[in-house]
Amino acid sequence: xxxxxxxxxxxxxxxxxxxxxxxxxxxxxxxxxxxxxxxxxxxxxxxxxxxxxxxxxxxxxxxxxxxxxxxxxxxxxxxxxxxxxxxxxxxxxxxxxxxxxxxxxxxxxxxxxxxxxxxxxxxxxxxxxxxxxxxxxxxxxxxxxxxxxxxxxxxxxxxxxxxxxxxxxxxxxxxxxxxxxxxxxxxxxxxxxxxxxxxxxxxxxxxxxxxxxxxxxxxxxxxxxxxxxxxxxxxxxxxxxxxxxxxxxxxxxxxxx
Amino acid sequence: xxxxxxxxxxxxxxxxxxxxxxxxxxxxxxxxxxxxxxxxxxxxxxxxxxxxxxxxxxxxxxxxxxxxxxxxxxxxxxxxxxxxxxxxxxxxxxxxxxxxxxxxxxxxxxxxxxxxxxxxxxxxxxxxxxxxxxxxxxxxxxxxxxxxxxxxxxxxxxxxxxxxxxxxxxxxxxxxxxxxxxxxxxxxxxxxxxxxxxxxxxxxxxxxxxxx
Numbered sequence: 129x130x131x132x133x134x135x136x137x138x139x140x141x142x143x144x145x146x147x148x149x150x151x152x153x154x155x156x157x158x159x160x161x162x163x164x165x166x167x168x169x170x171x172x173x174x175x176x177x178x179x180x181x182x183x184x185x186x187x188x189x190x191x192x193x194x195x196x197x198x199x200x201x202x203x204x205x206x207x208x209x210x211x212x213x214x215x216x217x218x219x220x221x222x223x224x225x226x227x228x229x230x231x232x233x234x235x236x237x238x239x240x241x242x243x244x245x246x247x248x249x250x251x252x253x254x255x256x257x258x259x260x261x262x263x264x265x266x267x268x269x270x271x272x273x274x275x276x277x278x279x280x281x282x283x284x285x286x287x288x289x290x291x292x293x294x295x296x297x298x299x300x301x302x303x304x305x306x307x308x309x310x311x312x313x314x315x316x317x318x319x320x321x322x323x324x325x326x327x328x329x330x331x332x333x334x335x336x337x338x339x340x341x342x343x344x345x346x347x348x349x350x351x352x353x354x355x356x357x358x359x360x361x362x363x364x365x366x367x368x369x370x371x372x373x374x375x376x377x378x379x380x381x382x383x384x385x
Numbered sequence: 386x387x388x389x390x391x392x393x394x395x396x397x398x399x400x401x402x403x404x405x406x407x408x409x410x411x412x413x414x415x416x417x418x419x420x421x422x423x424x425x426x427x428x429x430x431x432x433x434x435x436x437x438x439x440x441x442x443x444x445x446x447x448x449x450x451x452x453x454x455x456x457x458x459x460x461x462x463x464x465x466x467x468x469x470x471x472x473x474x475x476x477x478x479x480x481x482x483x484x485x486x487x488x489x490x491x492x493x494x495x496x497x498x499x500x501x502x503x504x505x506x507x508x509x510x511x512x513x514x515x516x517x518x519x520x521x522x523x524x525x526x527x528x529x530x531x532x533x534x535x536x537x538x539x540x541x542x543x544x545x546x547x548x549x550x551x552x553x554x555x556x557x558x559x560x561x562x563x564x565x566x567x568x569x570x571x572x573x574x575x576x577x578x579x580x581x582x583x584x585x586x587x588x589x590x591x592x593x594x595x596x597x
Contacts, residue, residue: 184503186499186502186503206507209502209505209506209507209508210505211505212502212503212504212505213504213505214505215503216503216504217500217503219496219499219500219503221496222496223494223496223497223499223500224497224500225497225500225501225515226494226497226519227515227518227519227522236501236504236506236514237504237505237506240506240510240514241504241505241506282500285500285504286503286504289504289505
């Protein structure tokens with residue numbers, strides 16, 4: 129189809145959201161093309177996580193519209209559930225189902241939502257868990273795995289639904305430093321496959337390497353966006369310069385890894 | 386040792402078991418409904434659930450039972466004494482079941498519910514595949530305690546004329562003047578019920594742990 133090349137897969141139009149008096153998202157316009165990797169960065173409280181959670185409507189919005197594949201996100205109900213099946217999400221705190229094994233975590237969606245046979249779902253789960261490198265832990269409860277392993281299993285769970293877009297909400301922020309790279313490696317591999325992804329992160333090196341486009345948020349607005357080379361070399365706004373000088377300075381004072 | 390009273394005592398024991406196994410499911414259903422009220426997005430329902438639990442938990446069980454036995458006929462609902470009593474017990478312990486269910490639901494991490502919604506599970510599946518299996522596991526022990534308390538609470542039937550174990554024991558004692566034998570026998574009856582419940586709880590908990 130030629131239309132998919134021109135039409136954005138996700139389109140945010142004037143999206144606004146408030147928690148009480150605080151406006152956490154304010155007039156957000158953002159188009160995400162199929163195959164594009166958008167990395168969202170910005171200071172804490174800038175609204176980047178909320179933005180990510182609005183795309184599959186885990187957070188309802190107050191203003192504007194969000195379209196997925198040309199269709200406005202439905203309100204709560206089964207139509208929304210069906211649409212969420214096409215939008216994979218990986219959370220900061222992994223959120224694996226504690227009462228199920230790692231494999232069952234991965235097969236639950238395919239069996240219940242995609243109506244796959246148990247056998248099919250198990251085979252696919254094995255492949256995905258092997259791909260993210262935790263297949264030897266498939267029959268353990270999530271609590272037995274390290275944080276990095278849990279997050280990689282959570283990525284396998286999202287992939288099992290064959291999502292058309294993947295959302296990563298600070299996927300490495302809850303990890304011990306030595307486990308960050310193993311998760312970023314998996315995400316980098318997915319980006320290289322040409323998957324459509326939105327990644328909210330504090331990892332600047334990763335953003336620079338993997339992003340097709342960097343979106344910098346501050347105070348609930350998109351302050352600036354552009355390709356990573358330009359953004360990191362010549363940030364246009366004062367806010368971005370200020371932010372980068374803080375985080376990059378901090379990175380440099382850490383021992384080299 | 387018990388003469389002709391053995392049969393009566395046994396019948397009383399049977400009645401105690403019957404009251405318990407009838408009242409507990411009622412308590413369970415009332416508790417679940419109240420818990421759904423308590424976590425519902427509708428404010429008046431939340432308030433109603435809260436009010437019920439607070440009022441009932443702060444009243445003596447005997448008062449609730451007597452109120453129902455005299456109040457239901459006044460309200461035009463003519464039920465046999467047995468059902469009035471069982472409804473009183475069920476309504477009373479339903480408030481405790483509600484608290485147990487609510488805390489069981491609170492134990493389940495909100496993030497897991499979000500994850501379940503994010504993979505596209507409809508609300509019903511989120512409940513049955515993620516929320517309830519974990520909440521119920523946390524509820525086995527406290528529900529067992531409520532079941533035991535229901536069995537013990539059924540002794541109040543003696544005060545309102547239900548021919549259960551305590552009432553039969555009392556009449557045995559009144560006729561034979563053997564209070565120690567009479568009430569030790571009754572105690573053994575209650576103990577038997579409660580040991581059985583404890584055993585069941587332990588088996589259920591072990592099963593839940595294996596699944597973890």
